[in-house]
Amino acid sequence: MRPKNGPTRPYQFEILRYDPAAGAPPRFRAYALQPAGRMSVLEALLRIQAEHDPSLAFRYSCRGAVCGSCAMSINGKLNLACRVLLENLPETRVVLEPLPRFEILRDLVVDMEPFWKRYERVRPWLHAQIGQGKESRMSPAERERFDQYVNCILCGLCVAACPVSSLREGFAGPAALAKLYRFLADPRENRGSGALEQENGEHGVWGCRAIGRCIEVCPKDVRPTDGIAGAKRKLLVERLKGLAGRKPHEV
Amino acid sequence: MIRHDVVVVGGGLAGLRAAIGLSEQWDVAVISKVHPVRSHSGAAQGGINAALGNAPEGRDDSPQRHAFETVKGSDYLADQSAVARMCELAPETVYELEHFGAPFSRFADGTIAQRPFGGAGFPRACYAADRTGHVLLQTLYEQAVKRQIKVYDEWSLVRIAVEDDRCHGLIVYDLKRGRFEAVAARLCVLATGGYGRIYRNSTNALINTGSGVGAALLAGVPLKDLEFVQFHPTTQFGTNILITEGARGEGGYLMNKSGRRFMADYAPNSMELAPRDIVARAIQTEIGQGRGFEGGYVHLDLRHLGRKTIVQRLPGIRQICLDFGGIDPVEQPIPVQPGQHYSMGGIDTDATGRTRVGNLYAAGECACVSVHGANRLGGNSLLETIVFGRLVADAINARRGEAGPEPSESVLQGNLKKVTEHVGRLLARAGGVPHHQIAERLKGVLTEKVGIFRNEADLAEAVAAIGTLQEQYRAVRPRTPLRPFNTEILHVLELEGLLYLGEITSRGALARRESRGSHFRTDYPQRDDAHWLKHTIARLDGDEVQLSYAPVDTALYAPQERTY
Numbered sequence: 001m002r003p004k005n006g007p008t009r010p011y012q013f014e015i016l017r018y019d020p021a022a023g024a025p026p027r028f029r030a031y032a033l034q035p036a037g038r039m040s041v042l043e044a045l046l047r048i049q050a051e052h053d054p055s056l057a058f059r060y061s062c063r064g065a066v067c068g069s070c071a072m073s074i075n076g077k078l079n080l081a082c083r084v085l086l087e088n089l090p091e092t093r094v095v096l097e098p099l100p101r102f103e104i105l106r107d108l109v110v111d112m113e114p115f116w117k118r119y120e121r122v123r124p125w126l127h128a129q130i131g132q133g134k135e136s137r138m139s140p141a142e143r144e145r146f147d148q149y150v151n152c153i154l155c156g157l158c159v160a161a162c163p164v165s166s167l168r169e170g171f172a173g174p175a176a177l178a179k180l181y182r183f184l185a186d187p188r189e190n191r192g193s194g195a196l197e198q199e200n201g202e203h204g205v206w207g208c209r210a211i212g213r214c215i216e217v218c219p220k221d222v223r224p225t226d227g228i229a230g231a232k233r234k235l236l237v238e239r240l241k242g243l244a245g246r247k248p249h250e251v
Numbered sequence: 252m253i254r255h256d257v258v259v260v261g262g263g264l265a266g267l268r269a270a271i272g273l274s275e276q277w278d279v280a281v282i283s284k285v286h287p288v289r290s291h292s293g294a295a296q297g298g299i300n301a302a303l304g305n306a307p308e309g310r311d312d313s314p315q316r317h318a319f320e321t322v323k324g325s326d327y328l329a330d331q332s333a334v335a336r337m338c339e340l341a342p343e344t345v346y347e348l349e350h351f352g353a354p355f356s357r358f359a360d361g362t363i364a365q366r367p368f369g370g371a372g373f374p375r376a377c378y379a380a381d382r383t384g385h386v387l388l389q390t391l392y393e394q395a396v397k398r399q400i401k402v403y404d405e406w407s408l409v410r411i412a413v414e415d416d417r418c419h420g421l422i423v424y425d426l427k428r429g430r431f432e433a434v435a436a437r438l439c440v441l442a443t444g445g446y447g448r449i450y451r452n453s454t455n456a457l458i459n460t461g462s463g464v465g466a467a468l469l470a471g472v473p474l475k476d477l478e479f480v481q482f483h484p485t486t487q488f489g490t491n492i493l494i495t496e497g498a499r500g501e502g503g504y505l506m507n508k509s510g511r512r513f514m515a516d517y518a519p520n521s522m523e524l525a526p527r528d529i530v531a532r533a534i535q536t537e538i539g540q541g542r543g544f545e546g547g548y549v550h551l552d553l554r555h556l557g558r559k560t561i562v563q564r565l566p567g568i569r570q571i572c573l574d575f576g577g578i579d580p581v582e583q584p585i586p587v588q589p590g591q592h593y594s595m596g597g598i599d600t601d602a603t604g605r606t607r608v609g610n611l612y613a614a615g616e617c618a619c620v621s622v623h624g625a626n627r628l629g630g631n632s633l634l635e636t637i638v639f640g641r642l643v644a645d646a647i648n649a650r651r652g653e654a655g656p657e658p659s660e661s662v663l664q665g666n667l668k669k670v671t672e673h674v675g676r677l678l679a680r681a682g683g684v685p686h687h688q689i690a691e692r693l694k695g696v697l698t699e700k701v702g703i704f705r706n707e708a709d710l711a712e713a714v715a716a717i718g719t720l721q722e723q724y725r726a727v728r729p730r731t732p733l734r735p736f737n738t739e740i741l742h743v744l745e746l747e748g749l750l751y752l753g754e755i756t757s758r759g760a761l762a763r764r765e766s767r768g769s770h771f772r773t774d775y776p777q778r779d780d781a782h783w784l785k786h787t788i789a790r791l792d793g794d795e796v797q798l799s800y801a802p803v804d805t806a807l808y809a810p811q812e813r814t815y
Binding site: 019021037038040046049050051054055057059060061062063064065066067068069083085105106107109112116119120123124125126128130131133134135136137138139140142143146147150151153154183186188220221 | 350382
């Protein structure tokens with residue numbers, strides 16, 4: 001198999017442009033592009049930037065769907081721009097917009113700070129004694145239990161897709177909660193009972209309505225709602241254990 | 252002016268490990284052109300080498316075997332004491348990563364899983380499926396968050412402020428604000444990665460433009476061994492996205508268009524697991540002699556491994572094949588071609604990461620210690636980032652009580668003024684060739700003339716062509732003003748360094764009349780230890796590149812013929 005020569009039709013890009021410092025409202029600008037061979041949306045953006053408009057702003061790094069930089073809306077669908085090939089789009093009109101539910105800083109560049117704040121809120125590191133000596137043993141089955149969460153590339157697509165994320169100010173969101181569960185499900189983790197207390201509320205795990213948009217858009221096949229459901233179960237079990245340990249009149 | 256005790260440039264594995272090691276004793280900050288988790292370290296797939304002996308067939312492995320095979324793989328250009336130190340530290344380095352939380356794959360007995368890799372006699376590459384770089388980068392970033400290490404992300408290094416052979420800090424471009432800043436630091440660490448994007452057919456992230464190596468050269472810091480460029484044997488045909496050596500480590504076959512496992516003709520003992528330089532040349536030879544598929548590729552066939560192995564151990568490359576190639580390696584062979592992958596050369600450092608300029612250190616791919624010599628073994632680059640990130644931190648920590656002079660604000664202000672005035676002049680220019688055209692031509696020259704097989708005529712043409720591009724660069728003109736998130740000025744400034752890196756790579760290759768590791772001269776096909784067992788050192792004298800040579804540390808293993 002070899003790369004197809006790709007469609008020879010020209011593509012019409014409509015890209016949302018916005019510069020808050022300029023004072024003008026966001027507006028779409030059109031660019032025509034004739035792809036040479038197989039081309040991703042990111043490659044198209046790079047060519048538009050090089051040949052038509054060097055002021056066009058967007059983020060990128062790896063171009064291979066592993067770094068999570070280029071999440072955006074492509075014809076209304078959320079994806080990584082590097083991962084969408086023009087030839088797989090249903091039509092030659094391509095509408096590009098920044099990630100919804102994020103503030104726009106410039107053009108297709110959004111403010112990721114609130115995303116990172118939520119990530120940091122779940123204290124996303126292994127809570128364990130950093131020991132000397134060899135590795136702590138873990139069976140392949142134990143490793144498998146949190147595998148999907150390890151694959152998260154923190155691109156923000158799930159947060160952009162999550163209906164709750166826009167409705168509820170301060171909701172941790174699928175990425176941060178999946179990251180939290182990545183540690184809760186790790187047999188080495190030792191943050192103690194009550195570790196989940198901070199996310200025990202509508203701003204945390206109980207905010208999730210298991211709608212599943214996060215699963216649909218994840219480019220790495222992570223299922224954040226599985227992790228959130230797991231965290232909810234852990235909270236319920238802890239509560240039941242707490243109840244079981246008390247005398248009837250305390251319950 | 253922003254001030255820190257120590258500033259680390261680069262948020263990949265080397266930079267984060269250095270910052271973690273420094274954070275207890277110093278006020279340390281990381282400057283990174285992208286958010287740290289977007290760094291190219293995260294694209295590493297196959298594994299990190301350490302002689303843990305976890306595999307049943309690896310019980311006899313040892314740091315000494317690891318060191319010998321690394322030296323042999325380097326075609327004896329690596330500095331042997333530094334290699335021995337790295338391999339000796341490898342097991343504790345991997346255990347530390349595991350204690351930090353790195354989710355390595357596991358063997359049935361619960362130990363860290365290890366797979367065979369090229370040029371290694373034992374399964375030595377510790378892995379997390381085929382996402383080893385990703386999990387290590389996430390883990391080290393998590394540790395940096397835990398330690399509340401200050402990160403300036405989307406800040407790019409533009410100039411290193413050096414005066415009287417001493418580094419005073421950095422001039423950086425803050426992309427979010429669209430302006431230049433001076434950063435004062437008593438000590439600086441460069442961990443800016445490779446410069447693979449001087450080639451068109453590179454596996455590297457698009458951000459790997461060598462800004463640190465270029466800035467070091469412009470600041471008078473010597474570079475080493477730039478002519479040694481690793482071409483990875485298996486990159487996805489068309490996109491050049493990496494297809495891990497782990498695919499062959501798990502048992503994948505390389506096949507030509509007649510369905511022959513052609514490695515039998517090149518490395519009958521090691522077959523697909525010969526070192527990368529040898530496999531890349533074999534594939535290029537098959538393609539060149541008409542035994543490749545139309546368009547110029549061969550097949551990497553994994554089908555016999557079965558769905559389960561592919562899904563469990565190689566899920567990342569399966570996803571890449573599905574996303575970017577439209578094929579499923581469970582059912583179809585993967586079309587692959589060699590592509591630029593790694594820069595063995597870089598900023599000349601000693602075995603503790605010190606450059607030749609005071610208070611300036613370098614670690615990871617941007618540095619050249621050299622532990623990879625003329626050809627790096629797979630699984631040793633992740634190891635180098637972590638080991639030398641740590642060793643640089645150790646070296647700097649050992650200087651804690653030292654009463655050094657403070658960085659000079661006037662030197663930094665002077666450098667900042669020079670940069671802003673230079674940029675002002677660029678922006679005021681009329682006419683000129685657009686920078687992206689010069690960059691594209693540079694990539695074309697390197698890809699076509701300074702590739703896997705090299706010769707005098709091609710290399711001389713490359714040097715001349717780059718000279719012409721450097722002339723054109725003198726008239727380059729950015730078309731956009733400095734505004735938040737306008738990247739053009741960065742592309743223009745980086746291109747100056749990229750052109751020099753291309754020139755030095757070509758000049759070094761032209762001068763080196765022998766074949767060693769990744770550097771293969773069809774007109775000088777033999778290794779020539781009598782004349783060329785030496786490092787190439789490049790520095791700038793005004794705007795002229797000067798080459799000189801330095802001895803190789805061969806304290807442990809006498810050079811032998813290299814067969815696999």
